[in-house]
Amino acid sequence: MGTVLDSHFLALTAIVTVVYQFIFFVITALFKIDQVTDFAGSTNFVILALLTLILKSTWHFRQVNCLDFACCGMGTSLGDFSSNEAVWVWTVSLPLTVVNAASDGGGSLKPADIIGWTMWVFGFLIEAAADQQKLSFKNSPENRGKWCDVGVWKYSRHPNYFGEILLWWGIFVAASPVLEGAEYLVIFGPLFLTLLLIFVSGIPLLEASSDKKHGNSGAYRFYKKTTSPLIPLPRGVYGNLPGWCKAVFLLELPFYSRNLPEEAAVS
Structure with missing residues (x-):
């Protein structure tokens, strides 16, 4: 198909993302306000989606x-307002960029569309x-001073991240009918988000903070x-699983508990 490379959409979205994030970086530096971080990251998704769709104009x-999904979901902020924010937005938006770059939108609807949209809706509802x-x-x-353990938080310590990951994988699945050859590399978008939240700026930071407090x-x-x-499960099920099973299949990684007292480490 070659739609992305032929139309230079990758370069265009990269330039727009860097410029947009740099503007907010300057605003943050000048006025010493961090509140614009979430706004900059979230709206950047919408701008890229609108820009690529309008330029292609196949509708x-x-x-x-x-596009509707991107406007509703808009993404989770990294909490680290720097060049990482631009990389995050551009990378996670790749599947959507490919869909909008397709000359005919990828043709008729496929089962992957329904599966992807269902994943997105489910993820969005959990996150919301x-x-x-x-x-x-x-x-x-x-x-005050307590940890949240109500609603969906009874089944996952980070259900919002689970929802965020699921909805972006849903967009990738919905984009799959337009992908050919090297374009499948856009899987790096949802994969990047998943790895970031699991290993870097999402769960590890919040686990460390909660462990120190409680x-x-x-x-x-x-x-x-x-x-x-991460993955929602009834407590009666998860609590009775052996430690190796939690670590291998359910992402109960050892460094999530490194800030707990030694005798209290999760097993």
């Missing part, structure tokens, strides 16, 4: 639907529920031992 249903439940929990005075609490250690770090 296939697959393209418009994926997690964010709303955590906000309500934190806004209650009686919960690590001496027996109730917290019980919560951590019986609650999956």
Whole structure:
């Protein structure tokens, strides 16, 4: 198909992303405000989606639907406002860029479209529920100083990240009908996001913060031992699994517990 390379969409989206993030970097540096980080990262997704769709102007249903998904989901901020933000936005947007670069939107709808859209909706609902439940929990005075363990947080210590990962993999699956040959390398988009949240700036940072705050609490250690770090599971199931199974299949990585007291390490 060669749509991305022929239309120079990769170069264009990269330039737009770098310029856009640099503008907000300057704003942050001049006015000493970090609140624009989330806004810059989220809106950058929408700008790239709109730009590539308008330039191609084919307006296939697959393209418009994926644009709607990008506008609704918009992504999770890294919390590190630097060149990483530009790399993150551009890389994760790759599947959407390919869809919009396709001259006919990839032709008729395929089963992969339905599967991908279903994954996106499921991921979006989980993330939205997690964010709303955590906000309500934190806004209650009686919960001050406690960790959130209500709603979907009963089944995952980071359900919002699970939802975010799932919805971007859904976009990749929905984009797969337009991919040919080297274009399958856009799988690096959702893969990059997944690895980032699991190993770098997502779960590890939040686990370390929570362990330092609550690590001496027996109730917290019980919560951590019986609650999956990412993939939602009933506590009765997860809590009774052997440690090797949690580590290999459910991402209970040893460094998630390095800030717990030694005798309290999750097994």
